[in-house]
Structures are given as structure tokens and as C-alpha cells.
Amino acid sequence: MDNYRIVVADSGSTSRKQICNILAQKGYKIYEATDGSGVLRIARKILPHLVLIDVNIWGINAYELGRIIEGDGISTVVFITGNPDKSFYEILGNMSIFAYITKPVNAIHLHQIIEFALANLKKITMLEAKVKKLEKTLSARKKVDKAKGILMKKMNLSEEEAYQYLRKKSMDECTTIEKIAENII
């Protein structure tokens, strides 16, 4: 429960209130939105952990909302639908988490899906951070290799000497080896 922030976006006040009540009782911090633009405003303000969007929400198309919220890195979206059909599953395939809430809402299922989504979210966030770090390291290494190649050719150095050149320069100029490599390239 840990103070997870969840936005419930549903234009229908009865179902919206119902979902809010169930989740609030479980200890989540709940925020409401009644239309597409409202969801975007509140999500960008509070950066919630999850945004639950009813597929029939007023204003901006629910799937477009999902794309904007996940595309801009604001939060993770879970759709609420009364009719999960083939096209719905296709759209889900492009979202972060392949989970959805069905209407009419069942309190136990709702709770399970939220917990499932939050747990997966944690895993995905960790993996994404790891991948980002690895990508960065790899790109830096590529640049260093390229710079070494240039130095070896232009200044007739061996690989070891080229690397030492880069290393010394980075220490002298108090910057990363990657930056020096970039300048050389």
C-alpha cells in the first residue's frame, strides 16, 4: 500500500466512485478524473504510479491517452473495459503492462490486478534502468574504440599507447574518457 498514487479516470460517476472507494479502503492514495484532458492534467501534476482509464472516457480517445501517458513517461496505464475483444487485446500488446480491469468491477479482482500491476511495474522499472546503464556503457565504449582507432592511424600509436593518451587527457582536463573520445571523433 505504501502510499501508491493511483488516478481513476472514468466519466461515469457511479463506477468511478465505486472503484475509488474499493481502492481507498485498501490504503492507496486515490485521485479522480472525469475526462481525457483532466486525466492528463492531474497525471502530469502528481506523476502517479498507475492511471486507470475507462475505455469510454469523454474527450480524448482512451487509447490515445494511454499512448501519451506512457509515451511521455508520465505513468503506467491500466484500462477498464466492459468488453475485452480482439482489437482491445491488440492495443494492450503495445502498452507497458498486459493487464486490464473488467466491468462490472469485482473488489477482489480489482485489488489483485492493482497489486499485480504495481509489482510488475517495479520489475520493469528496475530492468529499464539496468538496460539504460548498459546502453550508455556500450555507447561510451564504442566511442573510445573509434577514437583509439583514429589516434592509432593519425599518430602511429599502438592500441595501448592510444588508450593511455586518452586516459591522460581525461585526467588532465578533469572530464570523462568518453568526452575526450567525442572531441577526437
Place this chain on the structure above:
Amino acid sequence: MKKNYSKEELLKHAEELGVEFIHLQFTDIMGVMKNVSITIEELGKALDNEIMFDGSSIDGFVRIEESDMYLRPDLSTFTVFPWSGQVKEARLVCDVYRPDGTPFDGCPRNALKKVLKEAEEMGYIMNVGPECEFFLFNTNEKGEPTLETHDNAGYFDLAPIDLGGNARIDMVATLKQMGFNIEASHHEVAQGQHEIDFQYADALKTADNIMTFKMAVRIIAQRHGLHATFMPKPKFGINGSGMHVNMSLATLEGKNAFYDENDPMKLSETAYYYLAGVLKHAKSFAAITNPTINSYKRLVPGYEAPVLIAWSASNRSPLIRIPAKRGNSTRVELRNPDPSANPYLALAAVLKAGLDGIKNKLTPPPAVNSNVYHMSEEEMKEKGIVGLPGNLYEAVQELEKDEVVKEALGKHISNKFVDAALYEWKEYSKYVTQWELDRYLRKF
């Protein structure tokens, strides 16, 4: 983005980028952007100038000719929309041509090109740097725009996050991705109001940029749950939104033609002639730079908007201001245009006025150095200072009297423009406003 692609290079580039849809854009007489959307498979056809559409849509609301028109893309304007996500979309700005291969004279972009050609024949290139203001408002539960900038959600524990400011930062980043050189961006005086200035470029590019800018601002505002409006005066009592136009002429070699280090104000003869021309025709081109009923609600004293036709180097309130920078940055700032104007027509009209000043070696009136708003009626009469038109109807009457400005638009556009403006005025005149009810319902 603004490279000189050949047709083959562009086709290859678009395919490499994975572009699936291309929007062929043009602007109608009222300044509204129109699109003909095609798929990547049809791009070759478009680049061969073979895409057609129904010409009456460019005439705004008046349906007279049901003629086929052709779109001729300007390849240098190819830009991918950064917000398009997985299905990539791009655009090409187009000129409208008749089936016989002649430029359609109802196309505002063609009108501007004509006046630019005239300038070129006189040895000048026009450079423009616009300062565009706009409001960002919330929408209500029905998705309709309001005049509110705060949500009444009642969540007191929320830290004050500046939604509008964040949206503006996103806008600047997106515009930069699209190839814009953004000079500055900031919050403006009024609640919910913002300004974005882009760098000087030639007039045609700038007019294209202004249309692109408005499109991008609207789309990104929507992505932030906000509504962007370029309406000149949405709220009584606070500042309105203007579109100040910084402009200068350069020689064909690229040297600023407004600078002369030997003049006391360091302005060249050309600059003075241009200035005189613009002042002379200001009353007439107001209908084009301020084309809506609401435009004239902004041109009132007390809100930094110009009211009188005067120029100054020191003052901030007149119609034309001479910013301090000289050398290659010498320019004049025209302060009455507002963002509801059609940028192609506005620049065509203003340039034509300036060229008229140069052709006839006109002398500008003396500069005004005291606060123009604080002048008495006698002082104004003495100095020969007149006001801008007070409403759209007056503005159109002034436009109709001025052959020079009408020539800048061409006969087709000036007739359609006047018809549209008069229709607007007639509709407005019939309407009973809240102001009248508040004032007269009980009194009489």
C-alpha cells in the same frame, strides 16, 4: 529539416524514417491551416505535383467555384511530427496551383511570394522575427475550453506544479526538434499567458513557421490537457495576445539594409523610407494584421498594445518601435499584429507598404518620445497622430480605400477577405451581448 532535398533524396529519406502518412499543408485566406493527407505510397505522386483537391475549400466559407486545384509541395519544408509515436507522420507545406500550371491567386502563400519577388527585383530580401503570445487554459469535463488556469480539484496536498510552464517547455523542445531556432520563451504578464520568440528568418520561412508553430502549440497543449488559444483578447481586464513582428530588409548579398552608422539614429535612408511606408498604410492593413472582431478589443489603452499610429526608439507603446540593436541586427518592430492574422497576408501587406515607402522616397513623421497614451487631443492633432481603426468595420473601410495594400493581396484575395470580414461584422452586430444585458435590462 530545412535542407535542399531533391525529389529522390526526399523519397528515400521519408522511407528510411518510416514515415507512413504525409500531410500536405496549405493555409486558406482566413489563416486556417488545411491538410490533404496521403500515404507514403502516394508521396511520389505528390512530389510530381499531381495531388489535387477541391478549390472551393480554400475560399473559406464562400463556395463559388468547384474547381480542381493542384498542390505543389515545397520540399524544403519536409518535417516529421515528433509527437507521432509509432505511426510516423510528416508534413510538406504546399503552394496551390491551377490545372493550367499558373499559381492560384487565392493562395495566400503565392500572394506573399509575389510581393517578395517584387522586393527581390528592387534588390531586397525581407527578414522577420515574430514574438508570438498565447494563452493556455483548462478544459471542463465536457472537453470545452474555459478561461480558467487552475483546477478546482480540491487536492490541498498537491505541490504547486506549473502545468502551463511545463507545456511550454515541451513546446520549445518539440519545435527545436522540428528545426526551429527558438530565441526565447517565457511566461507573460497575464495568468496563463505565454510567449515564444523564434529567430529571424526570411519572410516566407517565417510565415510557414508561424503556421507550424500554431499547429504544434495546439497539439502539445492538448497532450498536457490544456487548450491553447491565439485569440487576441480572451479576457477583459488583462493583457491580450499580440504577435509583434520584427522586420528588416537585407541586400541580396545578405547585408542589413537598414543600418547606416553615419545617421544620428544609425538608420539608413532605406529604413526611414520603409518606416514611412508602413506608417502611411498602417490604417489600411490593420484589417489584415488584426482580422477579427476581437482583435480590436485588444487595441485599447492600458495593456501595452498600440492604439495610435506613431513610431519611437525609446517608447514601448507606439505602433512601431526601433529596438536598440544595430549593425546586422538593425530592425523595426511592428506591434499591432495579433496571432489571429494570416501570416502570409500580414507580411505581404506590410512589406508592400514598406516597399511603397522606398519607391516613393517617403519621409516618416517625427518620432514620438513622450508616452503616446498620455497625450492630449490637441497634442495629437498638432503632431498629426491618428489612431488605428476602432473596429473591424472601420478597418475594412480603410482597406478598401488603399490600392497599394489591396494589390499586395491581389484582387481575388482582397475581395474574398473583405466579404468575409463584413459578414463577420454583420453577424456580430446582430448578437446581443452580456454587456448589453447587464447594462440595459434593468435600466430600461
